[in-house]
Amino acid sequence: MKSSVVTGLLMTVLLFVPPLLFAPVDAPESAAPREEPKTVEESAPIRRDANVTVRVWDGEKIVETTMAEYLPGVVRGEMPAAFEPAALSAQAVAERTYIYYLRGRHKSSHPDADVCTDPACCSAWMSADSAREKWGDRFAEYEAKIEQAVADTDGQIILYGGEPIMAVFHSSSAGATAASGQVWTADLPYLRSVSSPETEDTVPNYYSVTDVSAEKFRSAVLAAYPQADLSGDAAGWITGVRRDDSGRVEELTVGGVTVPGTALRAMFSLRSTAFTAAAEGDTVTFRVTGYGHGVGMSQYGANELARQGKTWQEILRWYYSGVTIGPAT
Ligand SMILES: [Zn+2]
Numbered sequence: 608m609k610s611s612v613v614t615g616l617l618m619t620v621l622l623f624v625p626p627l628l629f630a631p632v633d634a635p636e637s638a639a640p641r642e643e644p645k646t647v648e649e650s651a652p653i654r655r656d657a658n659v660t661v662r663v664w665d666g667e668k669i670v671e672t673t674m675a676e677y678l679p680g681v682v683r684g685e686m687p688a689a690f691e692p693a694a695l696s697a698q699a700v701a702e703r704t705y706i707y708y709l710r711g712r713h714k715s716s717h718p719d720a721d722v723c724t725d726p727a728c729c730s731a732w733m734s735a736d737s738a739r740e741k742w743g744d745r746f747a748e749y750e751a752k753i754e755q756a757v758a759d760t761d762g763q764i765i766l767y768g769g770e771p772i773m774a775v776f777h778s779s780s781a782g783a784t785a786a787s788g789q790v791w792t793a794d795l796p797y798l799r800s801v802s803s804p805e806t807e808d809t810v811p812n813y814y815s816v817t818d819v820s821a822e823k824f825r826s827a828v829l830a831a832y833p834q835a836d837l838s839g840d841a842a843g844w845i846t847g848v849r850r851d852d853s854g855r856v857e858e859l860t861v862g863g864v865t866v867p868g869t870a871l872r873a874m875f876s877l878r879s880t881a882f883t884a885a886a887e888g889d890t891v892t893f894r895v896t897g898y899g900h901g902v903g904m905s906q907y908g909a910n911e912l913a914r915q916g917k918t919w920q921e922i923l924r925w926y927y928s929g930v931t932i933g934p935a936t
Pocket residue numbers: 714716717722723724725728729730
């Protein structure tokens with residue numbers, strides 16, 4: 608509420624500013640189609656990051672900071688700083704959007720904070736000191752890129768139907784991203800399966816192999832699915848793989864029981880559900896492509912698109928279907 612006076616003043620001033628003034632913020636930098644003309648609502652005053660309070664749960668206490676202070680730490684923690692500027696900007700906007708999305712959806716692990724620093728719950732966060740240690744000689748260069756990515760996108764978020772989206776992302780995909788409904792229960796219209804350009808040439812450990820002993824496989828599966836019949840030769844345990852449109856394993860039949868690909872991924876710490884499983888002798892071998900849940904923006908894919916010359920706006924519209932980009936209000 609403390610910002611209402613400022614907002615009010617801004618409103619007064621901005622009422623006299625032609626809406627076009629806001630267009631360059633999200634204006635296509637290449638020959639991409641022009642944005643639709645902004646409505647009065649969309650050209651509302653931008654809530655600049657420095658004026659937005661963010662309450663962060665750091666695992667021990669709530670730290671009150673600003674969006675401008677908080678976002679660089681998330682970009683440092685979530686994306687390689689060597690990535691292209693447009694990819695870093697896309698990451699900054701996804702993070703900013705996610706925080707707006709989380710507001711009003713109280714997470715039980717931190718009901719009084721907007722967001723936390725646990726990557727398993729919200730997003731990783733890295734301090735400038737840790738980054739200095741990690742990046743060494745490149746700290747100044749990388750830090751400048753990250754600050755720029757946040758500043759260049761100041762106040763901008765991703766919207767669907769006028770609302771901030773659940774701007775989830777992952778490290779790398781296997782040719783295409785996964786639709787949200789294929790991984791989680793909610794099928795969100797802006798989290799569809801889209802192609803993603805990264806390959807083994809650009810992603811470290813794009814292909815990985817996980818070997819599990821037949822004994823370990825049997826005990827892990829039986830602990831979760833006691834009705835599975837895993838007697839006899841391991842070669843006959845896995846049958847009937849069903850894949851989604853993106854090629855990820857939706858379900859497998861294991862010992863006659865249906866097991867979701869996501870369950871096997873969790874059970875054996877597979878890097879993604881884009882895998883093949885083959886049992887031979889006393890070993891079950893998973894061959895896995897990509898890393899992460901596969902939903903939303905692929906970070907390595909974003910970097911590839913940036914290398915091809917796409918802007919951060921184009922990258923975000925690539926991975927989040929049917930969205931617009933505009934100021935948080
Ligand atoms: Zn959290």
